[in-house]
Amino acid sequence: MSRKPVFVLAFFALLVGCHQNTPPTVSRPASATKTFSIRGRVVSTDAAHVTLDGEDVPGFMEAMTMDYKLADPSVVSELHPGDRITAKVLADKVGDNYEDVRLDDIVVIAQARPDYKPPVSYHVPTAGDVVPDFKLLNQSDRTIHLDQFKGKIVLMTFIYTRCQLADFCPRMSHNFADIDKALAADPALYKQTHLISVSFDPTYDTPKVLRSYGGAYTGNYTNERFLHWDFATPTEKELPAMTQFFNVGVTPGDNKSLTHSLSTVLIGKDGKIIDWYPTNEWKPEQILAAIKKSAA
Structure with a gap:
């Protein structure tokens, strides 16, 4: 079976409401398709x-179990209960509600059945x-x-x-700026650390472009x-080898944007991972504490 390219992503989407059987005399608001991403575990499947x-x-929906229509029903044969997947969510926004929610660009990142091998392997x-x-x-x-x-x-x-999503790249960069300033206030710790923001x-x-962007976030321009x-x-x-190792998925979004997952990693002095943060929920003080513990 032919398979479209699939990538790992790590943010998610919501079915807010559903309007059915709208009378012909009622005027419906115009809809616009929005794109999100979701990660989760397959509970069950049917033909579509x-x-x-x-x-x-965070800031959009709580974790929940729900049914999604498959934009491409042919991929159902590759999905098995227990598989962990990421996918693009397409949802039509009508007024304050989302309708016709469907999944596309699905990738299995952890399989429940050993006989299925995804075309791209992502390391956790x-x-x-x-x-x-x-x-x-x-x-x-x-270099x-x-x-x-x-x-x-x-x-x-x-x-x-x-990136225009305030809770994604800008939030990561603001957090890094806070951490950079906190480390600068401790000269001994500052000498033992280094920060890297990697663009995909x-x-x-x-x-x-990176020099201008970085100077703005440090405040030194x-x-x-x-x-x-x-x-x-x-x-x-x-780029693929690096994003796959750090479990970062990137796909084209709307208006030349990129739909992507989040990945922040703390690496020890020995070049080994100390901890990995796959969401935007971590706080600068949390990582500063981990840095101080490792330095000690």
Whole structure:
């Protein structure tokens, strides 16, 4: 069976309401299709639907189990109860409600049946995992690689500069700015740490763009020297390996935007993962505490 490309994502969507049997004389508001992403566990399937135990969407919906129509029913043969999936959610917004909610671009990220092998394998970052020596081009047009930071505690997250969702990339960058300032207030800890914001949009996020973006978040603008916080991107060739290792999914969204998951990782001085944060719920003080514990 032919299969469309599928990617890992990590934010989610909601069926708010449903209008049925609207009388012909009643004028319905115009609808617009919205795109979200969801992660969850398959409970059951039928010929055209999947029942999904979906995770929480901060600020949008609580975790719940519900039925979703499949935009492409042919993929149902690849879904099995117990599989963990991510998918794009398409929903028509009519007034204050969402209607005709369906799943598309489904990927199995953890399978319940061993006979199914997804075309793309995503690694779930786990404490103790050795981080590969990925190479990136930073805001100063210099190639950096992760192994060069061994001996320091590295905090790394994934963003892209054009992201307009306040609770996603901007929130990660604001959190990193708070952490950077807190570490700067402790010179001993500052010397033991380094921050990296990795863009998964190498075509648009050139060194010049990353320098402007990074300077704005540090507050130093054109005077920023980027000695403690790099903004960098892997090459298009190496991008899939890096996003798959850190469980980051990226697909084209509306108006040239990118639909993507979140991934923030704390790496120890030995180059091994200390902890992984796959949502936007973590707080700067939480990671600062983890950094201080590791440094001690």
